[in-house]
Amino acid sequence: MQDKAELAGNGTPFHAATSAEMRTTWWYQWDKYIVPDVYTSMPQELAAIRNAVAMIDMSPLPKMELRGPDAHRLVDRLMTRDMTRLAVDHVMYAPWCNRDGLLVGDGLVFRLADDWFIVSGETSHAWFASQAGGLQVTIRNASDDYGILSLQGPRAFDLMQAATGRDWSGLKFSQIGRAAIAGHDILVARQGFTGELGFELWVPRAAGAAVWQELQAVGQPFGVLPAGEYAVDVARIEAGLILVSADYNGAGPDPRTARVDVTDELNITPIEAGLGRLIDFGSDFVGKQALQAAAAEPGRRFVGLHYDASAIVTAAAENSACGTALSRVYWGSMPIFHKGTSHAGKPVGRASSLAFSPTLKRAISFAFLPAELSSPGTVVDVELKDDEGAAIGRVTATVVSLPFIEIRRSKG
Numbered sequence: 001m002q003d004k005a006e007l008a009g010n011g012t013p014f015h016a017a018t019s020a021e022m023r024t025t026w027w028y029q030w031d032k033y034i035v036p037d038v039y040t041s042m043p044q045e046l047a048a049i050r051n052a053v054a055m056i057d058m059s060p061l062p063k064m065e066l067r068g069p070d071a072h073r074l075v076d077r078l079m080t081r082d083m084t085r086l087a088v089d090h091v092m093y094a095p096w097c098n099r100d101g102l103l104v105g106d107g108l109v110f111r112l113a114d115d116w117f118i119v120s121g122e123t124s125h126a127w128f129a130s131q132a133g134g135l136q137v138t139i140r141n142a143s144d145d146y147g148i149l150s151l152q153g154p155r156a157f158d159l160m161q162a163a164t165g166r167d168w169s170g171l172k173f174s175q176i177g178r179a180a181i182a183g184h185d186i187l188v189a190r191q192g193f194t195g196e197l198g199f200e201l202w203v204p205r206a207a208g209a210a211v212w213q214e215l216q217a218v219g220q221p222f223g224v225l226p227a228g229e230y231a232v233d234v235a236r237i238e239a240g241l242i243l244v245s246a247d248y249n250g251a252g253p254d255p256r257t258a259r260v261d262v263t264d265e266l267n268i269t270p271i272e273a274g275l276g277r278l279i280d281f282g283s284d285f286v287g288k289q290a291l292q293a294a295a296a297e298p299g300r301r302f303v304g305l306h307y308d309a310s311a312i313v314t315a316a317a318e319n320s321a322c323g324t325a326l327s328r329v330y331w332g333s334m335p336i337f338h339k340g341t342s343h344a345g346k347p348v349g350r351a352s353s354l355a356f357s358p359t360l361k362r363a364i365s366f367a368f369l370p371a372e373l374s375s376p377g378t379v380v381d382v383e384l385k386d387d388e389g390a391a392i393g394r395v396t397a398t399v400v401s402l403p404f405i406e407i408r409r410s411k412g
Helices: 004-009 015-021 042-051 071-078 125-130 156-164 205-218 229-238 288-295 309-319
Strands: 027-030 033-036 053-057 063-067 090-097 103-113 116-121 138-141 146-152 176-181 184-189 198-204 224-226 300-307 334-337 349-357 362-370 379-385 391-400
Touching (some): 015 033, 042 224, 042 229, 053 205, 063 125, 103 184, 156 205, 229 349, 300 379, 309 391, 334 362, 362 391
Antiparallel strands (some): 103 116, 146 198, 176 184, 300 391, 334 379
16 A cells, blocks of 8 residues: 555646545556545445536546647548547547557547647557658647546536536537636536546646535535546446457557556457447548458457356355455456357457446446347356456356446437
C-alpha cells in the first residue's frame, strides 16, 4: 500500500478531493496516475450509476490535440467513419485501424473549432504522427491539460442544473456545451462509458478540487456518490462497451497505458469488435481495403455470455492456488470450447471481461465466437483463469445478445 504522499505525486486534478473520500485501500494504477478503484463498496457505487448519479475521475484517459489547417483531413484519413460530418462543438465515437484493418484504438473525437480536434482514447500519438505525412497539422499530447469528471446516472441532469443554474435538456448526446462551476469555465460533453445518461466535464487542471467539491455539495439531494474504476468497469461491460487492453490489443506502435501483455493474437478488426456499424465504406480511410475483404468473410461475432457465478467460485476454490475469482473484472483472454463434433477439443473463440454484475445478479463476460456459434442460447465451455492468470477448469456459459442492459445514455 502506497502512502498518501506517494499517491499525491501521481494524482489527477481531482486527487485531493477523491483521496479524502476513500474508505478502502483499493487504488487503481492507470498509466502514470493512481485513481480510486473502490471508495466504499463497488455494488453501492454501481447502484449510484444506475439509479442516481455518480462522480467518476476519468482524468488519466489519454488525450491527443490536433491543430492546423489539415487537422480535419488527418482525422478523416484515420477514422473509419465519415468525419466530414463532424461539426464544431460535437463529439463522434470512432475506431481507427492500421493498413491491415486491425484496431489501433477507439475513442471520442472532439471538434472544438474548424482546425482544432482532441481525440480521447488509447494512446496513438506515434501512429497518428506516422500517418500525417504531407499535412499541415500539429499533434500534441494534451493528457495533462484537463481533468475529466464524468457524471453518470439518471439524476445527472438534475445535478448539472443545480450546479450551473441552467437547464441542460437541450444538450443532445454527443454535443459539446460550456459552463461555469465554482467560478471555473469547463467543457461539457454529453458522453460517458457506463450506458447511462450523463456528462463528461473537461476541467482545467487547477480547478479540479473546487469543481469536484461544488458538485458533491449540490448533488446530495440527488444521491450523488463518488464511484471508482471497478464500478465503471462493470458498468461498461453491462452496457456492452468494448475496451482496449481488456478485450483487445491495439495494433499500433504506441505503448499501452494499461499494464497488460500485448500479443498479436488479441488484435481484432472493428467488425470482430461489434463496431461494423461505424465503418463507412463510402469514405477513404487507412485500412479500408482490408476491412472490405474482412466484411466478406464470416469472421467472429462479438456477443455476451451468462454464467452460473457459483460454479466459477467453486472452480476457483477447488483449483486455484490463490483461491479467488470474480474479485474484480478479469482482463485477459479465456479459451472457449464447444462440444460439437466439428469443434471438439479445439478452442472456437475466446472470452474476456469476466465479472459479477450486481445489476443482473449473475456473472457475465464478452465473447468472440464464430457466426455459427453466436446465436443466443448456444451453450459453450469457457476455460476459466484466476486472478493470477492460471487455468482453473471449465464452466458452461450461454450466449446472449449485447448489451446486457438497456442503454440509456443517448436518450433525453
